Amino acid sequence: MTPTTPTFYVQNIPVYGDVILSPMAGFSDLPYRLICREYGSAMSYTEFVSADGILHESERTFEMLKFAPSESPMVFQIFGSDETLLEEAARKIEQLGPDIIDLNMGCSVRKVAGRGAGAALLRDPAKIGRIFRRLSRALSVPVTGKIRLGWDSDSLNYLDVLRAMEDNGAALVAVHGRTKVQAYNGAANWDAIAEIKQAAGIPVIGNGDVQAAADIDRMKQHTGCDAVMVARTAIGNPWIFQRKDIQNVTLAEKAALIYRHLDLMLDFYGEERGLVLFRKHVVKYVRGLSHIAQVKARLVTCTRPEEFIELMNQYEADAAAREAARPVFEPAPEYSCAGVVC
Numbered sequence: 001m002t003p004t005t006p007t008f009y010v011q012n013i014p015v016y017g018d019v020i021l022s023p024m025a026g027f028s029d030l031p032y033r034l035i036c037r038e039y040g041s042a043m044s045y046t047e048f049v050s051a052d053g054i055l056h057e058s059e060r061t062f063e064m065l066k067f068a069p070s071e072s073p074m075v076f077q078i079f080g081s082d083e084t085l086l087e088e089a090a091r092k093i094e095q096l097g098p099d100i101i102d103l104n105m106g107c108s109v110r111k112v113a114g115r116g117a118g119a120a121l122l123r124d125p126a127k128i129g130r131i132f133r134r135l136s137r138a139l140s141v142p143v144t145g146k147i148r149l150g151w152d153s154d155s156l157n158y159l160d161v162l163r164a165m166e167d168n169g170a171a172l173v174a175v176h177g178r179t180k181v182q183a184y185n186g187a188a189n190w191d192a193i194a195e196i197k198q199a200a201g202i203p204v205i206g207n208g209d210v211q212a213a214a215d216i217d218r219m220k221q222h223t224g225c226d227a228v229m230v231a232r233t234a235i236g237n238p239w240i241f242q243r244k245d246i247q248n249v250t251l252a253e254k255a256a257l258i259y260r261h262l263d264l265m266l267d268f269y270g271e272e273r274g275l276v277l278f279r280k281h282v283v284k285y286v287r288g289l290s291h292i293a294q295v296k297a298r299l300v301t302c303t304r305p306e307e308f309i310e311l312m313n314q315y316e317a318d319a320a321a322r323e324a325a326r327p328v329f330e331p332a333p334e335y336s337c338a339g340v341v342c
């Protein structure tokens with residue numbers, strides 16, 4: 001249930017709730033964000049969009065920036081390395097009406113970090129300070145950032161980065177508790193997130209390794225953070241935002257959501273592209289279901305939505321038939337109370 005009083009503020013923007021869908025390239029599009037918001041995610045972040053793409057008016061980039069009014073607070077996340085281009089791009093997308101603009105300082109992939117953007121910015125806190133000064137002066141919406149703990153274990157400069165951000169107008173920091181070099185290896189360092197929270201005068205969102213509902217409160221207790229971001233665990237599992245574990249989700253609930261998500265995808269992307277882009281969600285939704293392997297292979301190769309729906313309907317009917325045919329356990333006489341048939 002959405003809290004009636006704000007959990008925290010990003011400058012003057014209230015945030016109701018303490019679990020948030022993390023920005024994820026290829027996943028956190030408008031259809032999936034809408035679902036996660038319905039299930040309790042407290043903010044919407046776009047996936048990261050490049051400053052170059054914005055300035056070149058790439059159609060794909062602007063598609064990623066589409067949002068619904070119900071998504072407020074809506075955060076546009078940008079990445080880039082050039083201070084002037086970042087400012088120009090941010091000014092341009094501010095016109096589209098986001099509540100917040102966020103700078104990505106966490107992406108570790110070579111295509112991004114290898115070009116001085118994403119996590120590469122962490123190597124230069126002074127530059128981070130300059131970018132935040134420019135963005136917070138140029139924009140009328142709050143400017144926030146998402147970071148990692150540093151480049152590698154020998155350069156854990158997260159407190160310097162926090163200082164550079166805060167001294168130059170940052171309104172919130174989200175922290176993935178790993179270094180760039182770690183990528184996704186090893187455990188996320190929640191102690192470091194706690195240290196950041198202790199030092200910060202702005203809200204802190206903790207991120208990394210929430211795998212089950214209990215981890216949300218565990219991370220909050222361990223770090224004191226204002227909210228928790230969930231990425232990988234939320235794929236195919238928006239129930240995490242209700243603090244409900246996937247093992248407790250029924251097939252009927254999963255199927256209903258699959259149909260609804262598919263509908264949103266077809267509406268947003270059109271039939272052909274919507275169905276293809278939905279495949280990566282489907283494999284996560286059906287993970288762990290019994291007798292799913294062959295059906296899954298067909299779900300992710302079929303080319304018409306009607307065919308997809310028929311396959312799902314058939315799977316549901318077969319699952320119901322298997323359930324009905326399951327023998328009800330009755331104790332055999334030899335195992336019943338001391339030989340007396342009861």
Ligand SMILES: Cc1cc2nc3c(=O)[nH]c(=O)nc-3n(C[C@H](O)[C@H](O)[C@H](O)COP(=O)(O)O)c2cc1C
Pocket residue numbers: 022023024025026027046047048077104106107146176207208209210229230231232233
């Ligand atoms: C497929 C994928 C795409 C991602 N894309 C982004 C992105 O666009 N922007 C960003 O800040 N982080 C991105 N991340 C990082 C996540 O937001 C998050 O920080 C990271 O996965 C750790 O959280 P988790 O342990 O809950 O997965 C991405 C992660 C994944 C798995």
